[in-house]
Amino acid sequence: MDCCVVTALWCLIPLYLLIRLALFIFSDADFTLLWASLFGHAPENKLKGQVVWVTGASSGIGEELAYQLAKCGSRLILSARREDELSRVKNHCLECSDLQTDDILVLPLDLLERSSHEEKAKAVIQHFGHIDVLINNGGRSQRSLATETSIDVCEALMELNFLGTVSITKQVLAHMMQQGRGSIVTVSSVTGIMGVPLASSYAASKHALQGYFNSLRIELSDRPNIFISMVCPGPVKSQIVQHVFTEELNKPPPNPGDQDYKMPASRCARLMLIGMVNGVNEMWISQQPFLLLCYLWQYTPTFGWFVMNTLGIRRIQNFKAGLDADSSYFTKPKTS
Numbered sequence: 654m655d656c657c658v659v660t661a662l663w664c665l666i667p668l669y670l671l672i673r674l675a676l677f678i679f680s681d682a683d684f685t686l687l688w689a690s691l692f693g694h695a696p697e698n699k700l701k702g703q704v705v706w707v708t709g710a711s712s713g714i715g716e717e718l719a720y721q722l723a724k725c726g727s728r729l730i731l732s733a734r735r736e737d738e739l740s741r742v743k744n745h746c747l748e749c750s751d752l753q754t755d756d757i758l759v760l761p762l763d764l765l766e767r768s769s770h771e772e773k774a775k776a777v778i779q780h781f782g783h784i785d786v787l788i789n790n791g792g793r794s795q796r797s798l799a800t801e802t803s804i805d806v807c808e809a810l811m812e813l814n815f816l817g818t819v820s821i822t823k824q825v826l827a828h829m830m831q832q833g834r835g836s837i838v839t840v841s842s843v844t845g846i847m848g849v850p851l852a853s854s855y856a857a858s859k860h861a862l863q864g865y866f867n868s869l870r871i872e873l874s875d876r877p878n879i880f881i882s883m884v885c886p887g888p889v890k891s892q893i894v895q896h897v898f899t900e901e902l903n904k905p906p907p908n909p910g911d912q913d914y915k916m917p918a919s920r921c922a923r924l925m926l927i928g929m930v931n932g933v934n935e936m937w938i939s940q941q942p943f944l945l946l947c948y949l950w951q952y953t954p955t956f957g958w959f960v961m962n963t964l965g966i967r968r969i970q971n972f973k974a975g976l977d978a979d980s981s982y983f984t985k986p987k988t989s
């Protein structure tokens with residue numbers, strides 16, 4: 654081969670690596686999900702007519718999922734506790750899509766009332782005949798130091814985020830096993846991958862979800878038509894901070910502060926649907942520096958700990974200064 658061609662080829666390798674690095678630095682999803690978003694199926698081509706049950710659909714990520722699924726032509730079950738908010742979301746879904754009112758079932762559900770979950774799943778099957786996808790999205794977070802948090806708050810977070818999710822999943826999974834297919838997508842968090850200060854029990858509940866569903870996926874490996882996927886978002890704009898648990902069950906949440914720096918819920922929902930239709934088992938969806946932290950945590954744990962300790966101290970300082978915990982990592986919080 655001509656020597657100039659060989660030299661040109663060698664120059665292409667660093668160029669390729671530079672492009673990959675730039676893609677990574679400016680990306681908001683892990684490599685697999687990024688690949689699916691560039692070269693995979695579009696949700697619009699895969700989700701039309703699918704029956705999708707979204708929990709936590711009354712605000713934030715769940716609300717956005719509802720709108721995007723409606724635009725894709727999916728038939729929807731919208732669940733959460735606030736029925737009036739679910740009706741608002743349903744009306745907006747009808748306005749922004751070709752769906753008819755019977756295509757969207759508003760199904761109030763409290764994840765904590767586990768004894769009601771069998772009856773709720775039956776109501777869905779009675780209405781639509783079957784369920785194609787369950788998106789376990791409902792949940793609440795935490796803003797309090799572990800040493801100051803009562804055990805009741807730890808219990809409430811495990812009951813809601815872990816046991817409530819597992820309970821509804823068991824009802825739907827039984828149905829999917831019978832029909833021989835289905836997808837269960839569960840919203841965990843980057844705190845399901847690594848520890849985060851001020852969110853010890855929340856992180857524990859998300860780690861529990863990761864452990865449960867990752868084990869379940871292996872148990873179901875002889876059923877390739879049942880798909881289990883985990884979603885690990887970083888900070889996303891939603892109502893999550895307004896509804897966090899604090900030190901005590903009845904203590905109100907802190908001032909939510911400025912949330913503008915966070916990823917829009919619409920982007921998070923879009924990436925989730927891309928991952929879902931392209932069979933991505935685990936999706937990391939986050940802006941930097943949180944996405945980079947996930948990689949450090951996974952591949953260089955000791956260095957990951959070092960960085961996390963540094964950022965974690967700032968998170969606690971922000972919290973104590975009355976700011977949103979994740980704001981201004983790189984500028985000192987004002988404490989006037």
Ligand SMILES: NC(=O)c1ccc[n+]([C@@H]2O[C@H](COP(=O)([O-])OP(=O)(O)OC[C@H]3O[C@@H](n4cnc5c(N)ncnc54)[C@H](OP(=O)(O)O)[C@@H]3O)[C@@H](O)[C@H]2O)c1
Pocket residue numbers: 708709710711712713714715732733734735736738762763764765790791792793794813840841842843885886887888889890891892893894896
């Ligand atoms: N936003 C983030 O930064 C972020 C990051 C990582 C992971 N996540 C996860 O994303 C999911 C959605 O949160 P979000 O950010 O969209 O917050 P959000 O706006 O507060 O939405 C939470 C949803 O969960 C529902 N919910 C709360 N308690 C419930 C209960 N007992 N039974 C049934 N539904 C309940 C809420 O509805 P009702 O109050 O009407 O019941 C609401 O629809 C959560 O699992 C959260 O842990 C969020």
